Amino acid sequence: MADTLTASALTLKDIARQAGVSLATVDRVLHNRPGVRPDTVRRVREAIERNSFQPHVAAAELARGRARRFAFVMPSGPNPFMQQIQDYLGEMSAWLSARRLGVETVATDVFDPSVLAASLEGLSDDYDGIAVVALDHPGVRAAIDDLVDAGAKVVTLVSDVPSSRRHHYVGIDNIAAGRAAGALVGRLVGQQSGKVAIVAGSQGLRDHAERIFGFNQVMASEFPGLSVLPVLEGRDEDGRSEQVLARLLGRHADIVGLYNVGAGTQGVARALSDAGRDKQVVFVGHDVTALTRRLLLQGVMDAAISQNPGHEARAAVRVLLALARGEPILREQEKIRIDIVMRDNLP
Amino acid sequence: MADTLTASALTLKDIARQAGVSLATVDRVLHNRPGVRPDTVRRVREAIERNSFQPHVAAAELARGRARRFAFVMPSGPNPFMQQIQDYLGEMSAWLSARRLGVETVATDVFDPSVLAASLEGLSDDYDGIAVVALDHPGVRAAIDDLVDAGAKVVTLVSDVPSSRRHHYVGIDNIAAGRAAGALVGRLVGQQSGKVAIVAGSQGLRDHAERIFGFNQVMASEFPGLSVLPVLEGRDEDGRSEQVLARLLGRHADIVGLYNVGAGTQGVARALSDAGRDKQVVFVGHDVTALTRRLLLQGVMDAAISQNPGHEARAAVRVLLALARGEPILREQEKIRIDIVMRDNLP
DNA sequence: GGCGTTTTGAGGTACGCAACTCATTTTGAG
């Protein structure tokens, strides 16, 4: 009837007694301090295993004395998505201070590898953990590895550097996101055949390139009736996005689908509306902002692929904290999902 | 450049000094203990406010001594979704025991109000918090209110009892979920007109009724070309669901959409396949399980409306813990989203 | 002003662990 799940009340003292050693030795083993014979280490470890003992985090945290500090290295521009992440960090302030955690934001130009690498340098002196929106570049990778070597915990946020030795990546799989976008455009277009347009910020950006790759994959294999036009580059700016798309719409009367890979959504929507084709073209974009929310409600946009910025902010903090404490990470909890947002499940 | 967010290092002693009182008095105010003049209370509160002081949770938890215990009251049947919630609770065991939290599952017949009410009775003696998958019924409401009056923290899980005085609801808005399902069926069917079938467990279940309501709302207002057939009741059983749906498919050749509101998905899929119409009918159901995952990959199901069971399990625990500690709840974090899951964003 | 009551102060103990010191025991090499 009632199935008990947990509640150990053991302490380090119990472990010491069971292993037949003193508290000091258990402490040495627990913190990988030198001066313990391998055989003794084994005995202690076994006692811990046998009882599936977990040190009381509250006691450990309290005894530690020193507060933990984390740095968030983020783009300095007015990117609304990044702004949302920072806003959600702000909402955590009570939670953070109740745990004596300090979180500081470092603004930098994440698109310039040397500037970014310079910003990262030396952060390990002041911080126990660093979350960074990283550009995938050898210089940045080296900077991240340096931080790791210096003992800091490093998490990449939103954009990954897989070749680095960062401890964790908090963000979505962009290829899968592109696939989801492709499937949505294809399915929502339905039986008709025609052309599909893609507007991206730049194909040089790793996340954009991956999304386009996934999108094309699905289009090619599953929607042979739809032909994808060459990618337009709008540099994530409204004006330029509107301009290039307007020209394309003028040249092709049979565009039935549109995928906006990055920002510049305002411009894309305007080009569609001005051409009077916002109701006929299936329009899928990214992220839930005040703007995309409005466009979804108006029916101009049909779906938005989204990653939850609040979740990313909190997951980054939790992962850094777990890493610093040596606790296991709840992978399932920290995984960022690809959300499909349509008018009726707007968060 | 660097924007600091938190890190108070104040202690109760500092607050006491600032308020010009002793530690004992601050303690009395903090825990609403009697014997403090209103004016003194105000002074202490002001000092706390002024410094935005937060008690150190680790110290508080440690000093408390007693471990906290939570009960999860859940259906005894083989419902896969509920099973997933329990599995995810199990995955938290290290996390729980590191915090000296005890979580126990109480299996009961949640569909019988008197049995459920009886199971709830007296739980407040043994547990600090209770999460319950509740049937919305006056007897259950009264039982919940009794628990609250006895000082326990109560959270409704998956299915709400809004009229009770439960402290929190962890679950989705089922009307919105039904609307999302309706929008998907309508959009994926596309231009064609035809009939749409609904299979539910029972219209007496609040969550099913709400989903159907939302579904019909969208169908009526936005997809006039589709006509919704009377709701079939499959009691969430495979056999019965298959049977009733097969009969309906036989009678109507022009069914283009299908909404499966509850469980019994296996039976629904079989009826569709046996009729050879699994590729023509747009099929939207609920929840991501091993089965629905397979059906999505095979293209039999087109989309699943899902609430993340892992998130629900963890959110329920976190909310109960925050309530018990008197900490604020991170609403944004604990809100359960309506996930639209298609083949390419399968988690 | 005296009385009883209410309010406040002072202090202690305990929680479980980290981090440290210093004395003692064990070990292995010569």
Place this chain on the structure above:
DNA sequence: CTCAAAATGAGTTGCGTACCTCAAAACGCC
């Protein structure tokens, strides 16, 4: 067997809070 090095034991202190006791002070009432 001897001796230095390595391993271990025993113990202390402190983290910030909860919870408790007892005495002292302030208060309100007549």
